[in-house]
Amino acid sequence: MGTVEYIQHHLTNNTIGEGFWTFNMDTIVISFLLGALIVLTAARMGKSLQAGTPGGFQNFVESILDFVSTNVRDAFPGHNPLIAPLALTIFIWVWLMNFMDLIPVDLIPYLYQLVTGDSHAYLKIVPTTDLNTTLAMAFTVFALIMYYNVKIKGLGGFIKMFLFHPFGKFLVPVNIVMTLIEEVSKPLSLALRLFGNMFAGELVFLLIALIGGTLAVGAAALFWAPLQVLLDLGWLIFHLLVITLQAFIFMVLTIVYLGMAHDEGH
Amino acid sequence: MSDSNLDPKNNSNSAEPKPALNFLLLSAGSIFTSMIVAGFLVGYALDQLFDTTPIFLLGCALLGFIGGIQKVHKLTSRMDMVPQERKDDQKS
Numbered sequence: 454m455g456t457v458e459y460i461q462h463h464l465t466n467n468t469i470g471e472g473f474w475t476f477n478m479d480t481i482v483i484s485f486l487l488g489a490l491i492v493l494t495a496a497r498m499g500k501s502l503q504a505g506t507p508g509g510f511q512n513f514v515e516s517i518l519d520f521v522s523t524n525v526r527d528a529f530p531g532h533n534p535l536i537a538p539l540a541l542t543i544f545i546w547v548w549l550m551n552f553m554d555l556i557p558v559d560l561i562p563y564l565y566q567l568v569t570g571d572s573h574a575y576l577k578i579v580p581t582t583d584l585n586t587t588l589a590m591a592f593t594v595f596a597l598i599m600y601y602n603v604k605i606k607g608l609g610g611f612i613k614m615f616l617f618h619p620f621g622k623f624l625v626p627v628n629i630v631m632t633l634i635e636e637v638s639k640p641l642s643l644a645l646r647l648f649g650n651m652f653a654g655e656l657v658f659l660l661i662a663l664i665g666g667t668l669a670v671g672a673a674a675l676f677w678a679p680l681q682v683l684l685d686l687g688w689l690i691f692h693l694l695v696i697t698l699q700a701f702i703f704m705v706l707t708i709v710y711l712g713m714a715h716d717e718g719h
Numbered sequence: 720m721s722d723s724n725l726d727p728k729n730n731s732n733s734a735e736p737k738p739a740l741n742f743l744l745l746s747a748g749s750i751f752t753s754m755i756v757a758g759f760l761v762g763y764a765l766d767q768l769f770d771t772t773p774i775f776l777l778g779c780a781l782l783g784f785i786g787g788i789q790k791v792h793k794l795t796s797r798m799d800m801v802p803q804e805r806k807d808d809q810k811s
Contacts, residue, residue, distance in 0.1 A: 619789070627782065630765075634757045634783045635790075641760075642753035646746060705742045 460659050463558060466583060467575040477583055484580040487549040491542075517545070521704070528708045531715050536708060539597075543590070544704040550580045551651055551696035555689055558658050581651040581699075584644065591640035594707050598639065601714040639710055643703060650699050654692050661685050747794050751787040758783020 454462070466477035498514060507515065521541045529536055562576040580586045603611050615632045616625050665674070665681040743750070762779030766772045 619786075630761065630779055631782055631786055634754060634761050634779060634786055637761055638750065638753040638757035638783070638787075641757050642746060642749045645753060645756075646749040649749075702742060702745055706746065709743060 456663055459663065460656070462573075462575065463562065463659055464577065464582075464655075465575045466577050477577075477585060479576050479578065480580045480583040480586055483553065483578055484546075484550055484586060487553075487580075488546060490549065491545055517541075524705060525708055528705060529712045529715070531712075533601075533711075533715065536711060539711075540704050540708050543707055544700050547581065547590075547647070547703050548696060548700035550586070551700055553579045554582070554651060554654055554658065554692060554696060558655070558662050579651060579655055581647055582655045584648045587644040587648040588640070590703075591644035594643065594710065595636075595640040598636075598710050598714045601711060605715050643706055647699050647703055650695060654688075654695060657688055658685070658692075661688060741797070743794055744797070747791045750794070751791050754787030754790065755780060755783045758786070 467479040469476045469478050498511065501511075503511065518541065521544055522537055525537045525540055556578065561578050562574075565576045566572055566574050577583065602614070606614065615629050616622075618628055618632055620628055620631070661681060661684045664684065665678050758780040759776060761783075762776035765775035765779065769775070
């Protein structure tokens with residue numbers, strides 16, 4: 454398999470259906486499994502809570518909870534019981550989906566090919582390198598933003614936001630288009646940022662994997678294989694920072710955008 | 720986006736800028752880009768609606784560009800706001 458085919462093969466989803474109704478099964482199944490992992494872990498955790506001397510894992514979970522609730526308190530004006538659980542879900546779920554990037558790129562696709570017996574089976578294991586995942590999450594957040602905009606400001610206030618912002622009352626048609634563009638750009642920037650960062654990260658991992666894969670022929674492997682290990686380790690450590698940062702930014706921006714929807718003074 | 724939170728002169732909720740809002744700065748680049756993309760999208764939709772290709776497409780892209788610059792400018796001008804105690808620190 455050539456270099457181009459290798460990369461294309463890794464960046465193609467395992468799909469069912471065609472046209473508009475194409476389902477990326479690997480994205481759906483893996484993101485669902487990771488969601489189930491969160492639910493199960495939380496359920497088990499909830500049963501074995503200790504008030505006095507919590508164990509190591511409970512401490513870890515509590516520190517994440519503390520971290521998220523501090524951020525919600527900093528960024529969110531007023532009170533809404535939905536925001537903190539939503540932020541926590543987004544943070545952990547996005548982080549876990551991003552974390553799939555750190556599993557060796559060939560490992561799970563190879564195992565999948567062994568299990569199915571099809572040596573050309575596609576499998577893309579990082580759900581956030583699929584624009585469908587990130588856009589779906591961004592649109593969910595967008596729907597919540599719209600809901601709270603109407604709920605808090607009232608329908609009149611919501612329409613007023615479209616009419617008189619940002620250029621005042623003399624440029625109403627321009628204001629409508631401008632506000633429309635601003636609102637559409639929110640989910641777009643949320644989705645594209647996460648997708649772009651994860652896709653680029655995955656691509657770098659693939660390129661590093663190619664060093665050992667295509668260049669290491671015979672004795673040359675003695676040179677290329679250690680180089681690949683070194684580069685992989687470096688990028689892995691850096692990428693660990695990136696996936697955390699991206700999950701964190703997605704969470705914080707969700708809180709900030711929802712906070713703006715709650716801001717009546719607009 | 721509600722600009723009352725971003726506008727340095729209009730930060731009525733608290734005396735200091737909210738720390739979490741600073742994370743919007745991290746995404747200033749992608750906000751700018753997505754404003755232009757959103758401009759194209761809205762323009763394309765309006766063109767399909769009124770059958771006026773490419774007037775709205777170009778007009779909205781321009782508006783998105785202007786809005787993007789305006790927004791990034793507002794975001795970065797938050798950097799000029801220094802909380803009161805830090806200002807005192809700098810004087811002494």
